[in-house]
Amino acid sequence: MLPLSYSVRNVALRPLRSLLSVAVIALVVVACSLFLGLISSLRRSFISSGDPMNLVVLRKGSDNDGASQLTREAAASLHYLDGIAHNAEDVPLFSPELVVQPFLQTRNGGRENVLVRGVEPIALEVHTGVRVVEGRMFRPRLHEVIVGKAMVGRYEGAFLGGELHLGRGRWKVVGIFDAAGSSLESEVWADVEELAEDSRRPTPYSGVRLRAASGAELDRLKAHIDADPEYALEASREVEYYAKQSETANSLYILVVAIAVLAGVGAGFGSANTMYAAVQSRTAEIGTLRALGFSRGAILTSFEVEALTLSLAGFLSGVVLSLLLAAALRRVQGGIAFTSSTFTTNLVTLSIGVGDLAQACGLAVLIGLLGGLGPAYRAARLRPIEALRKA
Amino acid sequence: MGYAGFVFANLLRNPLRSALTGSAIALAVLLVCLLLTMPAGLDALLTRVASDTRVGVINKSGLVFWMPYSLMRKIRGLEDVADAVGMVWFGGAFEEQGKVTFPSFAVEVDHIPGTYPDYNVAPEALAAFARYRDGAIVGRQTMRKYRWKVGDRVTLRSNLWNVNLDLRIVGEIPRDSSPIVWINREYLDEAIKAQGQPGLGIVMIVWVRVPSADRVNSVMLRIDELTRNTDYETTSQTEKTFFSNFLGSLQGFLQILLMVTGLVSLCIVFIAANTASMAVRERAGEIGVLRAIGFRRRTIFAMLLSETVVLSWLAGALGVGLAFVVTTSLSRLGGSIAALGPLGGFIVTPGVIVQGLLLSLAIGVFAGFAPAYGAARRPVADTLREVF
Numbered sequence: 196m197l198p199l200s201y202s203v204r205n206v207a208l209r210p211l212r213s214l215l216s217v218a219v220i221a222l223v224v225v226a227c228s229l230f231l232g233l234i235s236s237l238r239r240s241f242i243s244s245g246d247p248m249n250l251v252v253l254r255k256g257s258d259n260d261g262a263s264q265l266t267r268e269a270a271a272s273l274h275y276l277d278g279i280a281h282n283a284e285d286v287p288l289f290s291p292e293l294v295v296q297p298f299l300q301t302r303n304g305g306r307e308n309v310l311v312r313g314v315e316p317i318a319l320e321v322h323t324g325v326r327v328v329e330g331r332m333f334r335p336r337l338h339e340v341i342v343g344k345a346m347v348g349r350y351e352g353a354f355l356g357g358e359l360h361l362g363r364g365r366w367k368v369v370g371i372f373d374a375a376g377s378s379l380e381s382e383v384w385a386d387v388e389e390l391a392e393d394s395r396r397p398t399p400y401s402g403v404r405l406r407a408a409s410g411a412e413l414d415r416l417k418a419h420i421d422a423d424p425e426y427a428l429e430a431s432r433e434v435e436y437y438a439k440q441s442e443t444a445n446s447l448y449i450l451v452v453a454i455a456v457l458a459g460v461g462a463g464f465g466s467a468n469t470m471y472a473a474v475q476s477r478t479a480e481i482g483t484l485r486a487l488g489f490s491r492g493a494i495l496t497s498f499e500v501e502a503l504t505l506s507l508a509g510f511l512s513g514v515v516l517s518l519l520l521a522a523a524l525r526r527v528q529g530g531i532a533f534t535s536s537t538f539t540t541n542l543v544t545l546s547i548g549v550g551d552l553a554q555a556c557g558l559a560v561l562i563g564l565l566g567g568l569g570p571a572y573r574a575a576r577l578r579p580i581e582a583l584r585k586a
Numbered sequence: 587m588g589y590a591g592f593v594f595a596n597l598l599r600n601p602l603r604s605a606l607t608g609s610a611i612a613l614a615v616l617l618v619c620l621l622l623t624m625p626a627g628l629d630a631l632l633t634r635v636a637s638d639t640r641v642g643v644i645n646k647s648g649l650v651f652w653m654p655y656s657l658m659r660k661i662r663g664l665e666d667v668a669d670a671v672g673m674v675w676f677g678g679a680f681e682e683q684g685k686v687t688f689p690s691f692a693v694e695v696d697h698i699p700g701t702y703p704d705y706n707v708a709p710e711a712l713a714a715f716a717r718y719r720d721g722a723i724v725g726r727q728t729m730r731k732y733r734w735k736v737g738d739r740v741t742l743r744s745n746l747w748n749v750n751l752d753l754r755i756v757g758e759i760p761r762d763s764s765p766i767v768w769i770n771r772e773y774l775d776e777a778i779k780a781q782g783q784p785g786l787g788i789v790m791i792v793w794v795r796v797p798s799a800d801r802v803n804s805v806m807l808r809i810d811e812l813t814r815n816t817d818y819e820t821t822s823q824t825e826k827t828f829f830s831n832f833l834g835s836l837q838g839f840l841q842i843l844l845m846v847t848g849l850v851s852l853c854i855v856f857i858a859a860n861t862a863s864m865a866v867r868e869r870a871g872e873i874g875v876l877r878a879i880g881f882r883r884r885t886i887f888a889m890l891l892s893e894t895v896v897l898s899w900l901a902g903a904l905g906v907g908l909a910f911v912v913t914t915s916l917s918r919l920g921g922s923i924a925a926l927g928p929l930g931g932f933i934v935t936p937g938v939i940v941q942g943l944l945l946s947l948a949i950g951v952f953a954g955f956a957p958a959y960g961a962a963r964r965p966v967a968d969t970l971r972e973v974f
Contacts, residue, residue, distance in 0.1 A: 222856075226846045226850060258745075264746075297650070308648060362647040394647075395651070458853070461611075461617070464609050472603075472864045
């Protein structure tokens, strides 16, 4: 067996050419991990919005808050159902909500549809991940709102003490809330009664969120609501509801995998080129090694290791580059805007996770293995006599 | 042997290497073209679909804030308004194919021809649309996607209005990229009333056609003036601005897409440069001899450079061709495989083809320049001394 250092030092022997191959692989890794990071961030922003103990109740057939309408009576019919969890003051954790999608001016002069959720103060206890981190919760009837963290800086007036022009009115921002990076951070929360009045909706609510006392109660509540003939409602687990919202991420994922594989194969060709040249320029050396008694397998392995060294170096520099790029993007652009199924803007903070890097690493290793295979095979097949004669 | 022959002979000297480099370039150009089809597709879509003499009017607060139906009469009464049609989002889903939706609107049938003369909907289709209450006019994209034909009956379900409507397809909008479905406003109105609710009474978007482009601005001002200080103040935009705003929130994703495109291009430059430098290094002796027998630096430089350029351009052309094939077949498949989503919607435009070819040309020049320049500049004596 040839020592590992032989392969590694051979890489350093032709610095410029190795550097180019490393750069190619690094760039592929950057492209791949940026995209994968974006998609997993998008997915995470939805998935983390749901709580396993919560139910979303909408009108039957509606697949999101924005497309559902609920009357006051329908909401009231659910308020005191058995099995709903209660807080310390014995108030049911039951949040009737109205979702509207008005325009909001962005600071660069455009405007975007944003999701405004009309709630009652109890909503802070039903949506477990939401915490007001600056200022305070809005007080009903005063045209006050709280805004999600991701919106700050992107929209005109979206800061503590600012004023938002939403719908027909002007609303004072009295608080900023954090929702652990979930899509709720791209929302504005206002008093549900005021919002219904402002948007002149024929029905005051679009849906209800409620928290079950236990897992068994959750199943029972869901069955009970789905079966109720009077109001034609449909309860879904909040987690599943948001998982469905993240389906856009899946078709993007197909796109990204296709891109990554294409780019990876291209880089593999480039890496094969470099390795072929290495084999060619070391023909005499390989002949000598074979004459010394190193087996074909040893030569094959040593060239594969060389190719892998290249791709690992590429992967490592790619990781550093992509993490830097992601940080720069976060700083310059803030969240990256996606349109969600409610036609509103979901701001996703790009972060590249370990899982994304692992996938990029897999790609880099694949490039190395496939790119090195042909050249290594050629090197191993060289007949020692001919190889030496050529020298 | 002419110069061209020399270039090709050199390319074929190490066929494996040329093939590998060529494939890498072709793949990368394919990739870049595919990425470019997205912004280019959006842009092309906008120019094709949107007219600058049509104005969209919506509630200033957003699409979900409606406007009273009575606004239509007032708008049609304005000077320089050729015609105007009020639309209500129907949000119809075709349940046979899961829960797919497409932009479907309940429209005022009588005002469609006057507002959309540029859509070239067949006169008999418009006549049938006016005659049958349950008539629907469907964009060609949706027609193809579900293999609908004129005369078919389909049932669309609207969750927004909580109704199922049985529709008769009476005509198509002859535009390949149009997903739109138009249905009769009165038909929806009746269906809603049949459930014991008050009728529609509202419009969500008003499309106004202005006879000439130079009067568009004054018409937009007049409409917004008309609604000032009511509780449904409006905002008017040309159709093009309207759609580009609607797509505006994709910008962030597009930026990343373009960034990745840039990275990939840089990648191929490196690969091609690598190849060029290998070729030049191996042939150092030969180049020295060429110089010694009197070939000028300029000639040698040009020959070496054109080698890289020819390779990358040929490969680039192959890549562009592949991109064309891939997107064409994707858009065919797009109809049957819903998971492809937006992938099915884009086609390679002439602009993308030109960009792809220019890109491969640029790759060749950038990658070939340094090695060719270095080789041509190297003093003959040095080279020959090394070789002999």
